[in-house]
Ligand SMILES: Nc1ncnc2c1ncn2[C@@H]1O[C@H](COP(=O)(O)OP(=O)(O)OP(=O)(O)O)[C@@H](O)[C@H]1O
């Protein structure tokens with residue numbers, strides 16, 4: 001069963017801008033799915049259409065088998081949305097924001113109260129329940145929106161950059177929370193600009209650029225396509241001239257720092273024994289760039305606008 | 310699907326909103342109308358004598374009440390729905406399985422409630438100045454309810470079409486207030502010169518005010534059935550228009 005399927009989804013805004021040029025996408029039930037792409041790629045537009053906030057110009061959306069046009073109420077009931085920007089009433093209390101949303105989904109009062117309490121506790125906001133939302137910090141406001149999205153226990157949770165501008169501690173706790181929600185059976189679609197976040201959380205991924213899907217695959221096979229790893233080595237003593245070492249591309253950044261490119265099948269052992277032989281002591285090393293980031297840049301640069309895969 | 314919970318949620322939220330800010334929503338009409346009654350009714354009215362056999366004070370009370378109903382029903386919906394749109398929390402309703410007629414019904418009910426509540430407050434204040442024996446309470450209440458509905462709907466349409474905060478005060482200032490004053494709150498149309506009488510008859514508020522006055526003191530310039538017909542007609546037209554623009558997503562969806 002697909003949690004979401006998009007068929008030839010198109011959107012041209014009133015000013016004539018073509019934000020989506022016909023995208024097809026399938027997200028399986030239970031998946032943790034990353035929807036990535038640079039600024040302005042069309043991610044929020046696609047999410048807006050899925051969540052009935054934007055009128056599509058063409059194409060169809062189906063949520064757990066319910067067509068968004070013909071079976072609207074059922075399709076909508078399956079989705080919980082955490083939008084990119086704060087969109088609750090800033091003069092309302094935290095509790096009422098969540099409670100009202102439950103009401104809009106038709107949740108009976110008693111159950112709505114229970115669910116509100118549960119979701120606010122889960123988001124660590126129960127203490128703030130009577131606070132007017134305008135007084136919350138940015139991270140808290142995001143968590144209010146997550147609690148609000150979860151209050152009707154949706155089968156599909158869509159999060160549009162939920163961790164943007166959130167501190168590391170809270171981001172980690174959000175990761176934990178998203179994993180837990182997904183483990184309990186909720187399908188999650190996540191957009192983010194932090195690729196390490198997508199890498200560590202998501203099983204499948206689509207990359208969208210200029211309104212087109214340029215990649216749609218599972219995370220493991222995407223990463224396996226990266227056959228060269230890049231490392232930075234920090235040395236104990238300065239080296240004046242770098243010895244040539246067969247099988248590795250080494251670049252001197254300065255006296256004590258080296259950039260090394262390592263083909264996956266070669267591994268690091270030989271590099272270290274050669275360096276030891278040359279009496280070069282390595283203090284520490286780190287990955288030069290996030291592996292996914294590299295791939296992401298390659299994909300986006302290699303497939304310019306209008307070039308449909 | 311059962312939409313009564315969603316409807317109740319919107320209405321409760323709307324009522325709670327204006328009750329919470331009662332010094333801005335309920336107090337001003339009480340003060341303004343007390344001044345109307347004092348100045349026009351007591352001080353000036355005493356020198357005017359009677360209209361259609363009613364003292365001037367008794368004559369203006371129904372009009373002043375209904376004028377408050379109109380302006381508060383309208384302003385409640387226009388300001389509430391516009392700020393819902395402006396802060397984008399309209400999206401909370403759009404993502405949920407709430408049909409447009411429930412959204413419309415919820416906001417309009419909030420407006421009706423506020424309009425009638427303010428009407429009640431003004432009516433209670435009028436008791437300090439006038440001593441009215443109600444002629445036909447059913448007619449009075451029915452026309453007040455329908456009038457509040459008309460102007461709640463109108464406020465809703467204004468909010469949907471408004472693109473800035475200025476746009477929500479244009480209609481109240483340039484249309485509603487003049488039409489209310491010219492709708493015979495303070496005078497009988499028979500007191501106007503011929504051509505102005507005819508022009509006044511094109512003002513829908515005139516019919517509502519006169520029907521309401523009939524309910525109160527049994528005096529009217531117009532036919533009561535016709536007044537109900539006009540008011541009902543407006544409700545049908547405005548509700549249809551509201552649902553149409555909601556369906557199109559005008560000003561709400563991209
Ligand atoms: N209401 C609108 N009218 C016209 N163009 C719009 C509108 N909303 C978005 N766009 C354009 O559509 C394109 C896609 O926008 P969208 O918000 O979907 O991007 P995104 O992938 O979510 O980007 P980001 O990562 O910055 O959030 C952008 O070029 C944007 O300028």
Ligand SMILES: [Mg+2]
Pocket residue numbers: 043044045084160
């Ligand atoms: Mg976006």
